[in-house]
Amino acid sequence: MAAELHVELVAADRSVWSGEATLVVARTTSGDIGVMPGHQPLLGVLESGPVTIRTTDGGTVLAAVHGGFISFADDKLSLLAEIAELAEEIDVARAERALERAKSETDASAERRAEVRLVAAAGKH
Amino acid sequence: MGAQIRVYKRRIKSVTATKKITKAMEMIAASRIIKAQRQVEASTPYASELTRAVTAVATGSNTRHPLTTEAESPVRAAILLVTSDRGLAGGYSSNAIKTAEALRERLTAEGKEVVQYVVGRKGVAYYTFRERKLADTWTGFSDSPTYADAKAVAGPVIDAVLRDTAEGGADELHIVFTEFVSMMTQTPVDRRLLPLSLDEKAGEPREQGAKAEILPLYDFEPSAEDVLDALLPRYVESRVFNALLQSAASEHAARRRAMKSATDNAEELIKSLTRLANAARQADITQEISEIVGGAGALADANAGSD
Numbered sequence: 001m002a003a004e005l006h007v008e009l010v011a012a013d014r015s016v017w018s019g020e021a022t023l024v025v026a027r028t029t030s031g032d033i034g035v036m037p038g039h040q041p042l043l044g045v046l047e048s049g050p051v052t053i054r055t056t057d058g059g060t061v062l063a064a065v066h067g068g069f070i071s072f073a074d075d076k077l078s079l080l081a082e083i084a085e086l087a088e089e090i091d092v093a094r095a096e097r098a099l100e101r102a103k104s105e106t107d108a109s110a111e112r113r114a115e116v117r118l119v120a121a122a123g124k125h
Numbered sequence: 126m127g128a129q130i131r132v133y134k135r136r137i138k139s140v141t142a143t144k145k146i147t148k149a150m151e152m153i154a155a156s157r158i159i160k161a162q163r164q165v166e167a168s169t170p171y172a173s174e175l176t177r178a179v180t181a182v183a184t185g186s187n188t189r190h191p192l193t194t195e196a197e198s199p200v201r202a203a204i205l206l207v208t209s210d211r212g213l214a215g216g217y218s219s220n221a222i223k224t225a226e227a228l229r230e231r232l233t234a235e236g237k238e239v240v241q242y243v244v245g246r247k248g249v250a251y252y253t254f255r256e257r258k259l260a261d262t263w264t265g266f267s268d269s270p271t272y273a274d275a276k277a278v279a280g281p282v283i284d285a286v287l288r289d290t291a292e293g294g295a296d297e298l299h300i301v302f303t304e305f306v307s308m309m310t311q312t313p314v315d316r317r318l319l320p321l322s323l324d325e326k327a328g329e330p331r332e333q334g335a336k337a338e339i340l341p342l343y344d345f346e347p348s349a350e351d352v353l354d355a356l357l358p359r360y361v362e363s364r365v366f367n368a369l370l371q372s373a374a375s376e377h378a379a380r381r382r383a384m385k386s387a388t389d390n391a392e393e394l395i396k397s398l399t400r401l402a403n404a405a406r407q408a409d410i411t412q413e414i415s416e417i418v419g420g421a422g423a424l425a426d427a428n429a430g431s432d
Contacts, residue, residue, distance in 0.1 A: 010174055012272040012366065014167045030347040043178060044346030045355045069356065071178050073341045078174045082272060082359070 004056050005037045005075045009063060011084040017061060023054040024077055026070050033070070041073040048112050050120040051079060062087035064120035066113055083113075090121040127409040133402035137395055144391035150213065151384035154377045157268070158308065161374035164269075165305070168370060172363045179321070179360050181343055182353050190350075191287055192357045193321045199296035202237045203260070203285055204228060205278070205318075205365070207302040207372040208248030210267040214376055215383035217303065217311070218247035221372075224313040225301040232299075240295055242282055244369070260285070268373055275366035282365075283358050286319050296320075298361075302368040303375035309382075311375035318364055321357070 007024060009017040025034045027049030035042065046068045053061040068081030099114035101107075183193065206225040208218040225248075229239050240260045243249050245267045252259050261281050266274045288294025298319035303311050345352045 008170065008174065010170045012168060012171050012275075012363065013164065015170045028346050029351070033346065041341040041343045042346060043181060043343040043352055045352055069175075069178055069352075069359070070346075071174070071181070071343070073181075073343070078178075080171060080174050080178070080359075082276075 003037055005035070005039075005072075005077050007053055008076075008078045009051070009053070009065075009084055010078065010080055012082050016063065016081075016084045017053070017086060019053075019061075020056045021053045021061075021077075022056055023052075024079075025052040026065070026079065027051075028070065035070070035072050035077055037075050039072055042070065043072075044070045046070055046079070046081065048109075048116045050116060051084075062120045064090060064113075064117045066116065085117065085120070087120045090117050092118065092121050095121065127405060129405040130402055130409065133398055133405060137398045137402065140391050140394050140398065144388055144395070147384045147387040147391060151381055151388055154381035154384060158374055158377040158381060161269070161370065161377055162305070165367070165370045165374060168272075168363070168366060172367055175356075175360050175363050179356055181341075182345070182349060182356060183321075190353050190357060192283075192319055192361070193353075195320050196290065196296040199237055200290055201240060201293075201295045202232045202297040202299060203240045203242060203282060203295035204232075204315075205242045205282055205298065205300045206244065206248050207300070207368055208243065208245035208251075208267070209372075209376045210246040210264055212247060213383060214380040217376055217379035217383075218245065218251075221301060221303050221313045222248060222251050224315055228299060228301060228315045237297070240285065242278075244278060244372075266369075268376060270366070270369035270373055272362075272366055275362050275369055278369070279358070279362040279365045283361055300365065300368055302372045303379075305371045305374040305378065308378055311378055318361060321360075 004020045004022055005024070007017070007019060007021045008015065023034060023036050025032060026044075027033075027047045028044040029047050030044075032049075033042075033044065046065055048066045049064075051063045051065050053063070055061060063084055063086045065079065065081040066083040068079065068084070071078050071080070095114050095117040099111060099118065102110035102114055204225055206221060208221050212218070225241075229241075232239050241252065241257070242260050243252060243262045244264070246264045249259070249262045249264060263274070263278050282298060285293075285295045286298050290296055297317060299315055300318050301313065301315045304314045305311055
């Protein structure tokens with residue numbers, strides 16, 4: 001029990017993923033943070049970035065998260081995001097198109113979102 | 126055929142056509158309630174986790190934030206009213222508007238200036254017809270709101286609360302929406318969203334019975350202020366989102382009920398019109414018979430006279 005933590009990844013309009021994990025890596029505004037079981041209670045602000053969840057059965061879950069929070073207490077970790085997508089849900093072609101469009105319109109935040117999606121998707125495929 | 130019957134037949138036909146439409150609308154609304162309810166449920170985990178986090182920060186640190194501090198003498202209050210875009214939903218929109226008006230009166234009596242924000246075409250129409258000033262309006266998504274819509278609504282409202290009172294900012298934020306209690310009951314309610322008070326935060330998540338648990342001392346990343354800064358607007362957004370979703374479910378339920386009574390009424394009308402048409406037809410037949418009998422009698426009399 002001590003070696004695992006319960007993870008809830010929830011987006012504003014749905015619950016994206018939940019399960020047991022041994023390590024969660026997410027990007028906060030002050031840098032990447034890794035949370036393992038027994039970590040000190042933590043509440044942080046997330047940046048747009050990929051989230052890596054190493055599950056107890058040795059698998060890896062990758063997700064793209066855009067804005068939100070990470071909160072951890074009592075070996076329970078919740079990732080709250082306005083938008084969250086699992087790597088396998090990401091439509092690579094669509095993200096690439098979005099990236100092109102964002103670049104041509106110089107929309108920095110849209111570009112960042114598209115990049116994050118691609119990074120998360122690439123990690124899986 | 127008599128003219129009377131023709132009139133009845135025509136009316137029956139038109140009422141039947143109307144009945145078909147209301148029946149279809151009833152069924153569409155019924156299927157959408159389920160969808161809207163599911164959306165409310167799907168958004169609950171996010172809302173309750175967020176509430177937990179807000180409570181954690183508020184209890185775990187002494188940080189003051191404009192969104193949680195009560196103004197000493199509030200002079201301006203914002204009301205966010207959620208109505209529907211389309212009509213044919215019974216008293217749905219007007220009930221919400223009535224609640225908002227009552228709240229407005231109460232706030233005015235307390236000496237506060239009221240700024241109004243309205244979601245939904247019906248509410249906007251109500252206020253523009255009366256030439257009342259609205260701070261901001263949003264339309265076009267009342268029957269299936271997305272989180273992006275909630276964000277668009279919450280943004281300017283939060284800005285108004287954050288702004289200084291002297292510069293036209295609001296001290297309080299109230300939201301008026303229609304709570305989805307059950308398929309048969311939807312009640313318009315007004316809630317004070319901002320400034321958040323601590324006990325309100327603890328009391329709000331109805332589903333969390335285990336609220337008595339002691340929250341651990343959190344490490345804040347990067348700092349308690351920054352976390353609160355980022356957290357509170359999201360919290361308000363999620364409350365607004367929840368209000369929009371509940372309103373959407375209520376709107377569909379109200380429309381279903383209104384359309385159901387319209388269909389029932391049409392059926393009743395068809396029934397009584399059919400009776401009237403039958404009576405008119407029977408009267409026609411009776412008249413025809415008596416005319417024939419009378420005519421034959423007259424002929425017989427005439428023939429008897431000539432003989």
